[in-house]
Amino acid sequence: MYSIWEKNSFIHYNCIIIGSGILGLSTAISIKERSPSTEILILERGTLPSGASTKNAGFACFGSLTEILSDIKRNGESETVSLVEKRWKGINMLRQRLGDEKMGLLNYGGSELLKENNITALDEIGHVNHLLRNIFDSDTFVADERKINEFGFNKDVVKSLVFSPFESQIDTGVMIRSLIAMAQSKGVMIINNYDAVIDDDSANTVKVSAKNSGVTFTSNKLISCSNAFTSSILPQIMIKPGRGQVIATKPVAGLQFKGVFHMDEGYYYFRNYGERIIFGGGRNLDFTGEETSEFGTTDMIIKSLINILGEVILPGREFEVEMTWSGIMGFNESKLPEIIQISDNFTAGFCCNGMGVALASYVAEQLSESGF
Ligand SMILES: Cc1cc2nc3c(=O)[nH]c(=O)nc-3n(C[C@H](O)[C@H](O)[C@H](O)COP(=O)(O)OP(=O)(O)OC[C@H]3O[C@@H](n4cnc5c(N)ncnc54)[C@H](O)[C@@H]3O)c2cc1C
Numbered sequence: 001m002y003s004i005w006e007k008n009s010f011i012h013y014n015c016i017i018i019g020s021g022i023l024g025l026s027t028a029i030s031i032k033e034r035s036p037s038t039e040i041l042i043l044e045r046g047t048l049p050s051g052a053s054t055k056n057a058g059f060a061c062f063g064s065l066t067e068i069l070s071d072i073k074r075n076g077e078s079e080t081v082s083l084v085e086k087r088w089k090g091i092n093m094l095r096q097r098l099g100d101e102k103m104g105l106l107n108y109g110g111s112e113l114l115k116e117n118n119i120t121a122l123d124e125i126g127h128v129n130h131l132l133r134n135i136f137d138s139d140t141f142v143a144d145e146r147k148i149n150e151f152g153f154n155k156d157v158v159k160s161l162v163f164s165p166f167e168s169q170i171d172t173g174v175m176i177r178s179l180i181a182m183a184q185s186k187g188v189m190i191i192n193n194y195d196a197v198i199d200d201d202s203a204n205t206v207k208v209s210a211k212n213s214g215v216t217f218t219s220n221k222l223i224s225c226s227n228a229f230t231s232s233i234l235p236q237i238m239i240k241p242g243r244g245q246v247i248a249t250k251p252v253a254g255l256q257f258k259g260v261f262h263m264d265e266g267y268y269y270f271r272n273y274g275e276r277i278i279f280g281g282g283r284n285l286d287f288t289g290e291e292t293s294e295f296g297t298t299d300m301i302i303k304s305l306i307n308i309l310g311e312v313i314l315p316g317r318e319f320e321v322e323m324t325w326s327g328i329m330g331f332n333e334s335k336l337p338e339i340i341q342i343s344d345n346f347t348a349g350f351c352c353n354g355m356g357v358a359l360a361s362y363v364a365e366q367l368s369e370s371g372f
Pocket residue numbers: 018019020021022023024043044045046048049050051052053054055056057058059060061194195196197225226227228229230233244245246269280326327328329350351352353354355356357358359360
């Protein structure tokens with residue numbers, strides 16, 4: 001039973017958003033920018049945001065050369081160019097919204113390490129640069145083999161290196177805290193530890209309750225930004241979870257590289273974090289096992305990351321792994337972001353496929369257009 005004060009000030013909103021990851025927070029901010037008086041509540045089931053947004057490796061990237069070539073194979077050239085453009089626009093919207101300092105953005109560029117098995121990608125650089133000419137104001141990718149030595153990678157494994165000046169690294173924690181602070185400064189209410197279920201979206205007022213709370217909230221509109229966990233609220237939507245495992249080293253004395261790095265169509269990615277290395281990936285070693293929404297790490301993938309780190313990235317160098325963790329991403333068939341109208345007052349947004357840092361601000365802007 002509520003008090004009159006609770007009933008009048010806490011229970012009803014113009015819009016409820018489920019999920020306080022980068023997409024939920026960005027959507028709330030976009031709606032507030034469009035319509036400052038809209039009363040918004042974000043419901044988050046974790047004490048902290050508990051999906052991908054605080055668990056990634058902190059890349060502001062739009063797709064490496066081999067990732068883009070693989071996207072072209074799947075979706076064709078024009079769909080792929082349009083997706084890269086959305087990622088690039090999203091990164092720039094986020095930078096404009098927060099400013100580089102409030103997302104810890106550092107622009108050292110990004111590189112892809114090409115091994116024997118994908119060296120033919122070099123033949124496609126000219127064509128891909130041409131396709132992306134309207135997005136970037138100079139060549140997106142440049143082969144630069146001298147950097148293999150400069151960065152200290154294993155020359156026997158790394159046959160070429162493709163550099164892009166447009167990629168940056170961010171501090172994911174600083175970025176999400178800044179988005180939370182910005183949303184709250186605009187009057188957005190955020191309630192944590194609330195595992196939301198939708199009671200009723202058929203009438204003018206949507207009802208949301210929780211598995212772990214007696215409080216039921218109501219609103220005129222509902223937006224789900226629950227990413228990999230969407231199917232537990234909306235079983236009809238096919239978003240599969242994909243776990244990403246990550247390791248972080250202790251500081252490595254005299255680390256020779258700065259920037260963000262990719263290997264094997266984006267299945268492996270690493271970066272410097274000061275003098276440390278953050279290295280993630282390996283989902284392709286066990287697609288079935290990693291199609292899970294359970295957090296955790298496996299010996300097989302962590303060992304493979306440590307092996308690659310020792311053999312390819314830091315050959316002959318001492319390092320020590322200090323931390324391991326995982327994040328849960330969401331994947332759909334097309335690899336494209338989706339906005340799905342579930343009913344007149346209920347929309348689900350999905351920016352997806354391991355590229356939500358780049359895409360969220362763009363998708364949020366589109367979500368905010370639905371009725372505000
Ligand atoms: C290891 C790793 C590396 C990555 N690398 C990159 C990269 O290089 N570039 C890039 O752009 N992106 C990358 N990503 C992906 C990016 O982090 C995600 O795409 C993005 O964070 C998704 O944001 P989101 O808000 O849609 O989802 P999430 O961050 O997953 O947020 C969804 C939120 O909804 C909450 N929630 C779910 N169900 C409920 C419910 N019923 N009730 C209440 N709350 C609920 C969850 O707790 C969660 O906090 C990576 C991700 C990982 C894990």
